[in-house]
Amino acid sequence: MGILEVKNVGKRFGGLQALGDVNLSVTENTVHAIIGPNGAGKSTLLNCLVGKLIPDTGSVMFDGQSVLGRKPFEINQMGISRVFQTPEIFGDLSVMENMMIPCFAKRDGAFTANAYAAMMKDKEIIERAEQVLEDMSMADKRHMNAASMSRGDKRRLEIGMCLSQEPRLLLLDEPTAGMARADTNNTIDLLKQIKDERDITISIIEHDMHVVFSLAERITVLAQGTPLVEDTPDNIKGHPKVREAYLGETQDAA
Amino acid sequence: MFGLDKKDFRLLLLVAVLVALAPFILNPFPEGSGMAQFNAGYPDLMQRFVIFGIFAIGFNILFGLTGYLSFGHAAFLGVGSYAAIWMMKLLTMNVIPAIIVSVIVAGIFSLAVGWISLRRSGIYFSILTLAFAQMSYSLAYSVLTPITGGETGLQPKINDPRILDGALANGGTPKANLFGLEMGSSFNLDVGAWVFTFNAGYYLAGIVMLLAFYLSIRIFRSPFGMMLRAVKSNQQRLNYTGLNAKPYTLAAFVISGMYAGLAGGLMVAMDTQVGAERMFWTASGEVVLMSILGGVGTLIGPVLGAGAIKYMENILSKINSDILHTWFAFLPDGLEDFVVTLIYPFIGKGWHLTLGLIFMLVVIFLPGGLVEGGQRVARLFGRKKKSTDTPDGKTTPAE
Numbered sequence: 001m002g003i004l005e006v007k008n009v010g011k012r013f014g015g016l017q018a019l020g021d022v023n024l025s026v027t028e029n030t031v032h033a034i035i036g037p038n039g040a041g042k043s044t045l046l047n048c049l050v051g052k053l054i055p056d057t058g059s060v061m062f063d064g065q066s067v068l069g070r071k072p073f074e075i076n077q078m079g080i081s082r083v084f085q086t087p088e089i090f091g092d093l094s095v096m097e098n099m100m101i102p103c104f105a106k107r108d109g110a111f112t113a114n115a116y117a118a119m120m121k122d123k124e125i126i127e128r129a130e131q132v133l134e135d136m137s138m139a140d141k142r143h144m145n146a147a148s149m150s151r152g153d154k155r156r157l158e159i160g161m162c163l164s165q166e167p168r169l170l171l172l173d174e175p176t177a178g179m180a181r182a183d184t185n186n187t188i189d190l191l192k193q194i195k196d197e198r199d200i201t202i203s204i205i206e207h208d209m210h211v212v213f214s215l216a217e218r219i220t221v222l223a224q225g226t227p228l229v230e231d232t233p234d235n236i237k238g239h240p241k242v243r244e245a246y247l248g249e250t251q252d253a254a
Numbered sequence: 255m256f257g258l259d260k261k262d263f264r265l266l267l268l269v270a271v272l273v274a275l276a277p278f279i280l281n282p283f284p285e286g287s288g289m290a291q292f293n294a295g296y297p298d299l300m301q302r303f304v305i306f307g308i309f310a311i312g313f314n315i316l317f318g319l320t321g322y323l324s325f326g327h328a329a330f331l332g333v334g335s336y337a338a339i340w341m342m343k344l345l346t347m348n349v350i351p352a353i354i355v356s357v358i359v360a361g362i363f364s365l366a367v368g369w370i371s372l373r374r375s376g377i378y379f380s381i382l383t384l385a386f387a388q389m390s391y392s393l394a395y396s397v398l399t400p401i402t403g404g405e406t407g408l409q410p411k412i413n414d415p416r417i418l419d420g421a422l423a424n425g426g427t428p429k430a431n432l433f434g435l436e437m438g439s440s441f442n443l444d445v446g447a448w449v450f451t452f453n454a455g456y457y458l459a460g461i462v463m464l465l466a467f468y469l470s471i472r473i474f475r476s477p478f479g480m481m482l483r484a485v486k487s488n489q490q491r492l493n494y495t496g497l498n499a500k501p502y503t504l505a506a507f508v509i510s511g512m513y514a515g516l517a518g519g520l521m522v523a524m525d526t527q528v529g530a531e532r533m534f535w536t537a538s539g540e541v542v543l544m545s546i547l548g549g550v551g552t553l554i555g556p557v558l559g560a561g562a563i564k565y566m567e568n569i570l571s572k573i574n575s576d577i578l579h580t581w582f583a584f585l586p587d588g589l590e591d592f593v594v595t596l597i598y599p600f601i602g603k604g605w606h607l608t609l610g611l612i613f614m615l616v617v618i619f620l621p622g623g624l625v626e627g628g629q630r631v632a633r634l635f636g637r638k639k640k641s642t643d644t645p646d647g648k649t650t651p652a653e
Contacts (some may be wrong), residue, residue: 050494076496077307088494093480101484104477110498113476113505118257124478166497241650 001200003028004049004169009058010225011044018044019055020226026169026218028077031195031202033212036222041087042205045222046173049203050082051075063168071250073110079113082171086178087154089161091147095138098146098157098173106165128164136160152183156190163194170194176211188214195244213237262471265554267371269467273460276300277450284447288580291572294565297440297453301524302564304456304463305517310544310556311463311470312513316506317542318551319479321486325380325538326367326387330511332394332533334360334518336401337410339528346418347410347428349437349458349523353516360515361508368507372500375489387538394530405543432458437523453523462520463557466513471553473509482506483551514541543609547616547625558624563609570605 002025011019019041026032036042047053049060052071060067067075076082090098103125107112120126133139136156139147146157155175162170175191176184188211195202195215206212212219212233219236221228228241236242255263294300313327322371334356371382380627394402402408402539410416410428422428430437437455473479481502484492492499522528531537540563548559578594578601585593600608620626 051255067516072493072500073496073498076494082494084490084494088488090484090491093483097480097483099478100477101492101497104481105496108477110496111501115473115476115505115509116356117478119475119477119480120259121257125477161495225556250467 002026003063004203005059005061006049007059007061008047009045009048009055009060011041011048011053011055016218018225019048020224022058022225024220024227024230026203026216028168028201029199030217031191031204031215032218032220033204033206033216034220034222035206035209036228037214038237039224040222041200042222043173044225046082046171046205049075049171050080076105076165076167077110079168081164081165081169083155083158083162083173083175085174087151087158089146089154089158091145093146094142095133095144095146095149096129096142099133099142099161100125102161102164103128103132108169118155124196132160132164135163151179152186155179155183155187159187159190159194163198163200167200169201169203172202172206174206174208176206176208184208184211187211191215203227256468258471258475262475262553266464266468266471269554269557270438270464273304273464276303276456276460277452281448281450285449286447291577292569294569295451297438297451297456297580299568300453300456301459301520301565302568303561304459305520306541306544306560306564307522307557308463308466308520309514309517309541310548310560312510312517313449313541314510314545314550314552314556315470315473315482315513316510317545318556319474319482319486320503320506322375322503322507323380323542324371324383324507324510325535325542325645326371326383326385326390327386327510327514328533328535328537329367329390330360330364330514331385331518331521331537332390332530333363334515335522335528336394336408336518337409337515338519338522342410342416342428342430342522342526343408343414344417346416347430347526348418349430349432349519352430353462353519356515356519356522357512358515360518361512364508364511364514365504368504372503372507381422384535384538387533389534391533391535392529394533402530403528404530407527409527426604428526430455430523436642456624459520459524462516466516467553467557474553478502478505543613547613547623549625552623552625553622555625557622562612562624566605566609566612570601570608571603573601575602 004026006022006024009019009022022045034042034045044053048055049067051067051070051074054068062078062080065078067078090101100119107125130139131143138153138156138160141153146154149157176187179187191202192215194200204215215234218230219228219233221236221242229236229239231239258266277295277300280300281293283289283293287338309331337359338352338356341355345351367383367386368487371386374382395404412422412427414428416428435454437458440451440453443450443452474581481497483505485499487568489499544559544563545556546559548557549555575594575598579590582590582593616623
């Protein structure tokens with residue numbers, strides 16, 4: 001029984017069957033990658049997991065509880081954090097404030113009417129946020145305006161914000177999309193470090209095979225809305241069906 | 255001090271000093287001199303400065319922090335005013351119950367309006383609030399005449415019940431008071447050619463504004479305030495960070511509605527009459543102008559904006575062509591007429607034109623409003639002593 005159990009999930013947009021009949025089981029404390037060619041339904045699947053979309057059929061269970069019908073903030077409070085394809089951060093706020101917000105959300109819940117408390121005197125939150133910034137080696141950037149940072153740093157901040165909530169499942173949607181090689185490698189190193197140091201389950205959607213094969217312990221290949229095959233990275237590399245559906249297009253990656 | 259850091263406390267202190275000394279500061283010109291018409295230190299206008307300051311401070315909590323642009327805040331001001339006048343008719347001419355009830359009633363009304371309007375964001379939200387405000391205005395003007403007095407509005411009458419007050423002295427009229435201190439009572443101080451007026455109502459409104467300002471600083475610096483800024487910055491990230499944006503925006507909406515109600519209640523305390531025109535959409539638009547002119551999302555900006563607009567409305571509009579002719583009398587006749595003709599459209603009833611021009615200039619060249627203008631000037635003069643980075647690393651929402 002995995003921490004995330006997706007059973008018979010289907011989603012249709014008008015005439016397009018985006019997801020056919022998806023079954024997926026993500027084991028706790030592993031890195032599970034979902035790959036597939038464009039239009040395979042990867043993003044649709046992810047959106048069904050975080051409450052952005054509600055599947056037409058099937059069930060999604062996280063740690064024994066259904067996530068279907070819950071709002072994104074409720075699913076986050078259950079322990080699922082999501083990193084977006086383009087870094088979603090609070091651009092108008094400082095890096096420190098960006099980091100404090102998820103810390104407040106983790107400690108105080110989805111809404112707290114603390115309009116009279118002094119934010120900068122909340123030692124517990126400040127220490128926690130500074131700790132995470134330290135872990136992300138971003139402590140020197142704490143006063144910076146978040147929008148003024150490089151894309152790689154924004155990504156690093158976003159991942160840090162998710163980690164500050166100590167999620168049980170971290171979902172990454174093409175975390176290195178549009179990044180320079182150096183930034184991509186930094187992100188891979190960061191994710192490896194997270195995987196090694198923490199009890200955390202990571203589920204990653206990625207195009208870049210270099211990223212997938214450096215991180216993943218299990219890989220599910222999605223094609224035309226249905227899982228083609230699920231196996232270890234080594235087996236996936238040589239799998240004829242996968243080569244045909246996907247890797248054949250990117251010879252250099254394999 | 256008071257739970258504020260040094261910088262905020264200094265700002266609060268500055269505002270307190272300005273409010274206390276306003277009768278001097280706003281009356282720089284001697285009585286009877288040619289410049290005396292630029293004096294703004296008379297009770298009526300000073301009261302308006304602080305009351306609209308409160309209105310704008312509250313509006314800024316919603317618009318400045320969350321970015322939700324309400325076009326219907328005058329409705330809450332009007333509802334607060336009606337609640338206050340009814341307290342004066344039914345309970346007592348003492349302003350305390352009137353002010354408290356105006357805040358509560360406006361809070362309840364804004365809860366209802368906000369709960370519905372906040373189902374949408376952006377332009378749709380603005381239109382919904384505008385629709386609510388115009389509905390309130392129309393209702394107050396027509397159907398609800400028994401409660402609102404319709405076209406004539408409401409004022410305390412001699413034969414109102416006023417169950418807490420004793421009978422009026424024979425021939426006396428009901429006057430708003432604070433435990434016997436009449437709001438209209440003033441003390442004149444003559445210093446040489448100058449006359450300074452200290453008005454009880456102004457100081458009451460001023461103290462209330464300081465409290466309202468203090469509260470807004472606390473909100474700005476609280477985790478709640480940061481969440482509101484996060485709503486403005488990236489609602490998607492907020493949702494995926496486990497925070498429910500709806501109660502935050504609704505709370506901000508209600509708080510700003512209560513500020514508007516407070517302003518409405520104080521207006522009645524200063525001048526005991528209410529008419530429906532107070533809720534008209536231009537009144538809602540005015541507070542938007544105040545916030546933008548002063549500096550959206552800054553602490554002091556809305557107060558400055560309110561002051562600037564009320565000053566122009568009351569001072570600029572009183573200049574007429576005769577006054578212009580006396581100013582330019584030193585010019586040769588033809589030239590004098592020419593100059594007066596040039597300036598005339600911008601004064602008197604044309605003061606809106608001046609306001610419009612200033613507003614355009616501010617929006618184009620000073621997007622941060624008058625506050626940004628002040629910061630630029632300060633930077634220009636303070637360049638020598640090049641101060642190091644501020645300790646808390648705040649980027650924008652300082653003062």
